[in-house]
Amino acid sequence: GENVxxxxxxxxxQEGDSAVIKCTYSDSASNYFPWYKQELxxxxxxIIDIRSNVGEKKDQRIAVTLNKTAKHFSLHITETQPEDSAxxxxxxxxxxxxxxxxxxxxxxxxxA
Amino acid sequence: xxxxxQSSRYLVKRxxxxxxxxxxxxxxxxxxxxxxxxxxxxxxxxxxxxxVKMKEKGDIPEGYSVSREKKERFSLILESASTNQTSMYLCxxxxxxQGVGEKLFFGSGTQLSVx
Numbered sequence: 001g002e003n004v005x006x007x008x009x010x011x012x013x014q015e016g017d018s019a020v021i022k023c024t025y026s027d028s029a030s031n032y033f034p035w036y037k038q039e040l041x042x043x044x045x046x047i048i049d050i051r052s053n054v055g056e057k058k059d060q061r062i063a064v065t066l067n068k069t070a071k072h073f074s075l076h077i078t079e080t081q082p083e084d085s086a087x088x089x090x091x092x093x094x095x096x097x098x099x100x101x102x103x104x105x106x107x108x109x110x111x112a
Numbered sequence: 113x114x115x116x117x118q119s120s121r122y123l124v125k126r127x128x129x130x131x132x133x134x135x136x137x138x139x140x141x142x143x144x145x146x147x148x149x150x151x152x153x154x155x156x157x158x159x160x161x162x163x164v165k166m167k168e169k170g171d172i173p174e175g176y177s178v179s180r181e182k183k184e185r186f187s188l189i190l191e192s193a194s195t196n197q198t199s200m201y202l203c204x205x206x207x208x209x210q211g212v213g214e215k216l217f218f219g220s221g222t223q224l225s226v227x
Contacts, residue, residue, distance in 0.1 A: 009152070034215070043116070043202055043218030044155070089154060098143060098162065099170075100216065104154040 002027040004092050006103025014111050019077045021106045023090035026071070030092040030101075033066060033073045038087040038105075047088075048075070080110045115139070118203050118219040125226050131190040133222050135203030142208045144186035145216070146170075146178060149200040158201075161186055162208060193226045200224075 005024045013019050025033075031052035036044035050057045050064045050073065057064050061080075066073045077084055090103040119134035137144065145160040157170030159178040167178050175197060179187040186205075190197055200223050204216040 006154075036216075036218075041220065043204075043220050044216075045218070046215050049215075098145075098160055098168075099157065100155075102155040104152055 002030075002092070002094075002099075002101050004090060004101045004103040006090050006106060008106060009104065010107045010109070012109045012111060013080050015080060015082060017080055019075075019080055019084070019108055019110075021075045021088055021090070021108070022072065023074070023092075023103050024070075024072050025092040025101070027092065027094055027101070028071065029094045030071075031095045032093040033064070034091050034093075034100075035062075035064060035075050036089045036091065038089065040086075044089055077108075080108075082110050082112050084108060085110045116203055116205055116217050116219040118201075118222050120222050121220065123222055123224045125190075125193050125224065127194060127226060129190075129193050129226075131193050131224065131226075133188040133190075133201055133203075133224070135186045135188070135219055136184050137186075137203075137205040137217070138184065139205060139207075139217065140183065141205035141217070142183070143206045143214075144180065145204040145206075146176075146186065146188045147202040147204065148172065149202055149221070155202065158188065190224075193224075195226050198224060198226045 034049035037047045038044040063076045091100045116137045146158040147155040161167045161180040177189045203219040206214040
């Protein structure tokens with residue numbers, strides 16, 4: 001079946017450094033790729049998304065890139081801050097379905 | 113501010129008990145979802161509902177059922193709780209938007225322990 005692989009499972013960076021989380025999806029019909037951030041004690045929240053007709057999208061310190069040929073997409077966080085510490089999930093969705101396929105999550109720790 | 117509210121933050125139940133997890137959204141969303149979150153496994157879809165009284169099975173529906181009698185409320189039912197159902201349960205909602213994907217709004221989750 002469809003799946004999304006996410007790496008790494010944990011990531012520690014120094015405050016101010018960059019962080020990159022990578023996902024690979026299996027269903028070539030997937031066309032929407034959101035990223036969710038889950039802070040301690042809270043539900044996941046959408047932080048950025050990208051659609052298959054776009055290669056890159058930026059929102060201040062976060063950016064997402066998509067390589068449809070390789071079926072890869074990545075989250076980039078620059079100038080990391082302690083409040084970026086959280087669990088991040090990628091997901092892939094296929095047009096016409098309600099089914100989000102989530103990655104297994106990355107626990108990001110930003111060390112002050 | 114939009115809100116998805118799950119009735120309990122923590123629940124402790126005994127094996128064999130019938131368990132109800134309640135979720136209410138105030139955004140008039142058609143779609144509602146129940147996910148289960150386990151370390152290393154990500155979020156797995158149990159059931160979703162795209163309209164009142166309509167439901168579809170997700171990836172792991174065994175041992176669960178759902179009820180949606182009103183648009184704003186979606187309940188997850190564990191008919192006979194077992195220890196392997198100890199987990200974090202997340203409810204979510206979204207607007208229907210065929211073909212382009214739609215933002216999910218999540219509740220804060222219910223941590224269920226079955227002893």
